[in-house]
Amino acid sequence: MSNKETATPQTATSSTNRSWGGRFSESTDAFVAAFTASIDFDQRLYKHDIQGSRAHARMLAKANILTAEELAAIIDGLDAIEAEIAAGQIDWRVELEDIHMNIEARLTDRIGIAGKKLHTGRSRNDQVATDIRLWLREQTDGISREIRRLQVALIDLAEREADTILPGFTHLQVAQPITFGHHMLAWFEMLQRDYERLQDCRQRINVLPLGAAALAGTTYPIEREYSAELLGFAYPARNSLDAVSDRDFAIEFNAAAALIMMHLSRFSEELIIWTSAAFDFVRLPDRFCTGSSIMPQKKNPDVPELVRGKSGRVYGNLLTLLTLMKGQPLAYNKDNQEDKEPLFDTVDTLYGSLRAFADMMPHVQPKAENMRKAAMQGFATATDLADYLVNKGLPFRDAHEVVGNAVALGISSGRDLSAMSLAELQQFSDVIDDDVFAVLTLEGSVAARNHTGGTAPQQVLHQVANARALISN
Ligand code: ARG
Numbered sequence: 001m002s003n004k005e006t007a008t009p010q011t012a013t014s015s016t017n018r019s020w021g022g023r024f025s026e027s028t029d030a031f032v033a034a035f036t037a038s039i040d041f042d043q044r045l046y047k048h049d050i051q052g053s054r055a056h057a058r059m060l061a062k063a064n065i066l067t068a069e070e071l072a073a074i075i076d077g078l079d080a081i082e083a084e085i086a087a088g089q090i091d092w093r094v095e096l097e098d099i100h101m102n103i104e105a106r107l108t109d110r111i112g113i114a115g116k117k118l119h120t121g122r123s124r125n126d127q128v129a130t131d132i133r134l135w136l137r138e139q140t141d142g143i144s145r146e147i148r149r150l151q152v153a154l155i156d157l158a159e160r161e162a163d164t165i166l167p168g169f170t171h172l173q174v175a176q177p178i179t180f181g182h183h184m185l186a187w188f189e190m191l192q193r194d195y196e197r198l199q200d201c202r203q204r205i206n207v208l209p210l211g212a213a214a215l216a217g218t219t220y221p222i223e224r225e226y227s228a229e230l231l232g233f234a235y236p237a238r239n240s241l242d243a244v245s246d247r248d249f250a251i252e253f254n255a256a257a258a259l260i261m262m263h264l265s266r267f268s269e270e271l272i273i274w275t276s277a278a279f280d281f282v283r284l285p286d287r288f289c290t291g292s293s294i295m296p297q298k299k300n301p302d303v304p305e306l307v308r309g310k311s312g313r314v315y316g317n318l319l320t321l322l323t324l325m326k327g328q329p330l331a332y333n334k335d336n337q338e339d340k341e342p343l344f345d346t347v348d349t350l351y352g353s354l355r356a357f358a359d360m361m362p363h364v365q366p367k368a369e370n371m372r373k374a375a376m377q378g379f380a381t382a383t384d385l386a387d388y389l390v391n392k393g394l395p396f397r398d399a400h401e402v403v404g405n406a407v408a409l410g411i412s413s414g415r416d417l418s419a420m421s422l423a424e425l426q427q428f429s430d431v432i433d434d435d436v437f438a439v440l441t442l443e444g445s446v447a448a449r450n451h452t453g454g455t456a457p458q459q460v461l462h463q464v465a466n467a468r469a470l471i472s473n
Contacts, residue, residue, distance in 0.1 A: 019101055028095070038337050039092045042099040043085075044344060048134040049099050049127070050082050055230035056122055056210060063221050065121065070114040077111040078103075098337075099131075100124045121220040122213060125244040125332040129209035132339070134231065136253060139347045140202050146354035147195045147260070151188055151471055153361035158184040159464045163457035165442045166281060166371035167380050174378020177442045180366050181460035188467055190263040197256040205249045208233035212240035215331035244332045247325055250343050254318040257350045261311035264353050268304035271364070275301050280370045285363040288356075303360055307353045314349055317342035375442050376416050379407050384439045384448065385417060392431040402429045416440075 021027075028036075054075060061071035081103060084090050096102045101124070108115035158181035168178035208231060211217065211224035217240045224236035237243035274281035284301055292298035320342045328335055382403050389399035405428050410417055417425075418440035425432045438444045450456035 019096075019105070033095050033097075036097065036334070037094045038098045038340065039094060039096065039102055041341055041344065042128075042131075042337075043092055043102075045099050045131045045135055045340075046085050046103065047082065048131045048138075049103055050078050051134055052127060052130045052210065052231065053103070053118060054078055055227050056127075057118055058230055059223055059227045060117075060120060060220075062226055063223050065220055065222075066114075066117060070117060073111045073114040074107065074118055077107045077115060080110060081106050098124070098128075100127050121218040121222050122210065123215075123244075125214050126209045126212040126240075128336070129212075129244055129246070130231070132343070133205050133207070133209065133233075133249065136250065136343070136347075137202060137205050139351070140198055140205060140253065143347070143351055143354065144195060144198050146351060146358055147191050147198070148471055149358040150354060150361060151191050151195075151467070153358060154184045154188045154191070155464055155467045155471075157181070157361065157364065158188070158460055158467075161366055161368075162460040162464070163443075163446075164366055164368045164371065165375055165446060166366075167375040167378055168455070174374070174380050176383055177375045177380045177445045178455040179446050179457055179460055180368075180371070181457070181464070182455040185460065185463050185467065187263070187267055190266075191260075192467075192470065194256065194260045194263060197259065198253075201249065201252045201256050203234070204252065206232075206234045207243075207249075208236045209243040209246075211236055212243035215241055215244055241331045245328065245330055245336070247321065247336065247339050250339055251318070251321045251325065254314070254321055254343065254346050257346045258311075258314050258318050260350060261307075261314040261353065264357060265308045265311040267357065268301075268308040271304040272301050272308070275299075279374070281367055281374070283365040283367060284360065288360045288363075303356050307356060310349050310353055314346050317346045372442065376418075379410060379417060381417060381440050381442065381445045382407055384445045385436070387448075388436055388439045389429060389431060392433075394429065394431060 057066060057071055057074045057078075060066040061068060066074070081090070084106075090102070090106065092102055093105070096105050104115065104119060107118060161180035161184070164180040165177050166180055166183070167174040168176050168183075208224065208228040210227050210231075211222050228234070228236045237246075271282065271284065273279055275284055284299075284303075286299070288301075288303045289299045290302045292300065321339060324335055324338050324342075385406065386396065386399040386403045389402055390396050394402070406417055406420070406425060409424070410420070418437065422432070422434050422436070425436060439448065446455050446457065448456070450458055452459070
């Protein structure tokens with residue numbers, strides 16, 4: 001329902017006789033007609049509505065419910081209407097409520113009596129469920145492609161920066177040195193789960209409601225398997241009541257979308273921190289940023305900030321859909337008409353956010369010098385010194401204390417552990433030898449974490465190859 005319509009209440013009654021008008025003794029109030037109509041937003045489904053109608057007509061002809069001539073007229077008519085709509089030449093009529101009745105009425109205008117037969121053995125209830133599934137299946141594939149594009153960008157960046165060192169954080173405090181490539185592959189992993197979730201959800205989207213009719217099925221000898229085959233659905237829904245009322249697939253999709261947006265929001269947050277003057281770890285291309293109208297020095301990371309902000313609407317849409325369904329008795333209820341706007345918004349937001357990230361990431365430039373300097377500042381190799389002492393026979397808890405004392409000296413004298421002399425270090429433990437300096441370097445620290453899932457440059461390159469293989473299936 002658009003604001004435009006709700007903002008202008010009308011008292012006149014609608015004069016048009018609608019397709020279901022037979023049992024009514026007065027026309028619908030004009031405001032009620034506008035209030036209950038969905039054509040303002042469900043026109044977006046026109047291609048999928050026509051696609052579903054073509055398949056339904058073919059099935060009816062195969063089952064000898066329509067003649068070959070009627071089928072030909074319907075197919076020609078639908079083709080012409082699709083072209084008309086694509087060219088913006090159709091006048092959507094609010095009194096015809098929705099996309100389904102608008103197209104059907106237009107078909108009957110064009111081809112006469114055959115057009116009136118298209119709806120045989122079908123209801124708008126199974127029709128709309130079919131349309132949304134066709135549409136969402138297509139969107140799922142498009143969104144999956146954007147995820148892949150972003151994953152490729154991350155893999156490329158990981159490979160290029162396999163041995164670039166930055167501080168890794170816990171509690172946003174410098175923890176241990178890591179490689180930039182390793183960090184990019186952490187993002188890759190999140191997206192891989194997102195991709196898999198969407199593929200899993202797609203299996204439950206890909207089921208055919210047509211044939212359920214209003215709720216109980218139909219008396220005509222329909223062939224639902226044939227409709228499913230024509231539309232590329234895996235199989236016809238097994239229960240007609242469930243088929244017309246189920247919106248789990250939309251909720252599931254939105255839940256997967258919420259997780260993706262949560263991930264993108266976390267990536268955004270890191271990019272925002274990394275581009276701040278205090279960190280200055282990476283450079284975002286100018287074309288993904290904007291300036292300030294008052295502060296000439298500013299370059300704001302608008303794209304990540306907007307993506308972080310947009311995650312909220314996708315979470316909101318998820319709650320909208322869950323709430324929409326929770327009180328509904330079987331089978332179809334008009335409430336279901338409210339499923340479309342949140343779902344459309346989720347798809348648009350998700351697609352736009354992924355696209356922005358996939359376009360931007362190949363051009364993100366890490367500033368290796370700054371990241372290195374930051375890693376030098378936070379005693380990032382303290383754990384390495386502890387591990388060194390354990391290797392020389394100290395229990396880990398004692399080693400922890402020795403290193404704590406060394407760090408205290410570092411803080412008071414303003415130096416990193418690697419900048420201390422051997423004699424200085426030896427005053428904390430006599431097992432320390434001049435081989436200690438190899439483990440106190442940033443390079444030594446990351447290279448030592450050379451096992452599956454570790455941050456060593458060698459592992460990063462190994463995982464880059466694994467990631468490439470994973471996404472090529
Ligand atoms: N516009 C409706 C929707 O989006 C189509 C189904 C209407 N069915 C009905 N029995 N009124 O859900």
